[in-house]
Amino acid sequence: MGAEGHADGTVGKALDVLDMVAGFGRPVRFSDLLTQSDYPKATLYRLLQTLTHQGMLTLDPDTGTYALGVRLVRLAHAAWAQSSLAPIARPYLDELARETGETIHLAQMDLGQVLYVDKRNAARPVEMFAQAGKVGPAYCTGVGKAMLAYLPPEALEAALARQSFHRHTPHTLASREALLAELEAIRKRGHAWDAEEHETGIICCAVPILSRGGRVMGALSVTSTTARTTLEALGAQAPMIKDIAAKIAAEAESWRFPEQV
Amino acid sequence: MGAEGHADGTVGKALDVLDMVAGFGRPVRFSDLLTQSDYPKATLYRLLQTLTHQGMLTLDPDTGTYALGVRLVRLAHAAWAQSSLAPIARPYLDELARETGETIHLAQMDLGQVLYVDKRNAARPVEMFAQAGKVGPAYCTGVGKAMLAYLPPEALEAALARQSFHRHTPHTLASREALLAELEAIRKRGHAWDAEEHETGIICCAVPILSRGGRVMGALSVTSTTARTTLEALGAQAPMIKDIAAKIAAEAESWRFPEQV
DNA sequence: AGACTAAGTTTCAAATAGTGAAACCAAACG
């Protein structure tokens, strides 16, 4: 993590620092950040000061460590409520979870990565904050591939450039070419598989959530294990998943959902 | 909403804009923001552009409206996990909810306002994102007063300056003086009441979560209704609530929790 | 103790990035 591309302006740098702090996943000291970043000492120092003053970071005076501030949590609540599909999709996810009894994921695209914005766990009650907000790779997950397949050329290109193509399992499509072929197949088929490409034993069936104009708004998936079911059996559910995705899309449409990269 | 005090530097302004967009609670057009803010057209325009480019905002090309971006959701996940008391307090909240059967709130201080970081609803299962992240007034809520009472002088002063002292109910302490007297009483008593000061019929008992050094880390409250119970009955629970708060504090201490304003 | 080192904070002139009034453009309106 860290070492972002090119941050435009002071704001970009500040946000970059924010990401960096987030990346550590624990309170960090000034010097930790200094070694990570390319910013010179004084610059980084002032950025941290500003962010702290703004409440985006908090500084523990005793240990001299920085952590993400609560202002972020507040902003995020608003972000989740207004900018993600989650609040709209909520009742539909419940329905799908009831119908299938499997794990449900709702995801959106965030800078070439998959961002899970909501989830239903087969057994447990929902625990949102703890689950949503996680990110995952796009090239080897059902939701990721479902979205990639319907991205417009430039956006796809940008997303592909950000894929790492790590071979998680023997089934992972670990090259650009293999992935492109699969995307073509997904467009033909209308839904995406995850055939143990990310984790052995885990399979899923995913469909994109498309606006009327064909814009990718997100993706929806039903996940299970090879122990419990097969790809074919999951595939039988595809029409229902597609149906739910369409309902979500229709409702989101009326909210005129903004474009995702 | 909007019209923040004085934003230091470009970063401050950008974050200010972010807050403003969040404040609307729906996608906003450029001109909506323009009328709200004091920033001149061009400045606001460039800020929006930068934020959009950074993924903190998204711009719907069709409607020309801005909404909070998904990057925030991602950041928030990290913030919630690493910087709030919530993950630590989780099991204790469960315990308290089981014991009391009432609604439980866990809050922290955010720029003079109360930020709810977790919640247990008497009946329903937890629904985090939808509930946490909300803010409320400090001067007329149990958790707010519990925290104010133990703030160091300068921080209290800063917080007081941000209170609006709106008279929500006939019981609201709607002046600085009345509030200060109550804070003194809270310190004596060791816990705070909300005696229908925010909403008629709603009462609660709240205690601060204090670090070993006496720093305010957050507050914990048990809420009920006048229909179901009385302040006195709630007061009987105070020792237990305090006990749980102490446990949370102790565990947080080992994580060396950072200072809150 | 005294000398060394690591970690964080401050300085200051140079350079860059941000500012905002005003001009411009485009689409919607009457």
Added chain:
DNA sequence: CGTTTGGTTTCACTATTTGAAACTTAGTCT
């Protein structure tokens, strides 16, 4: 078809940001 409304771009002016280096603590080692 001229006008208004809403959004984008320009450009000279300025304030902010920059970062090497100097400085200050607070530990550590001998």
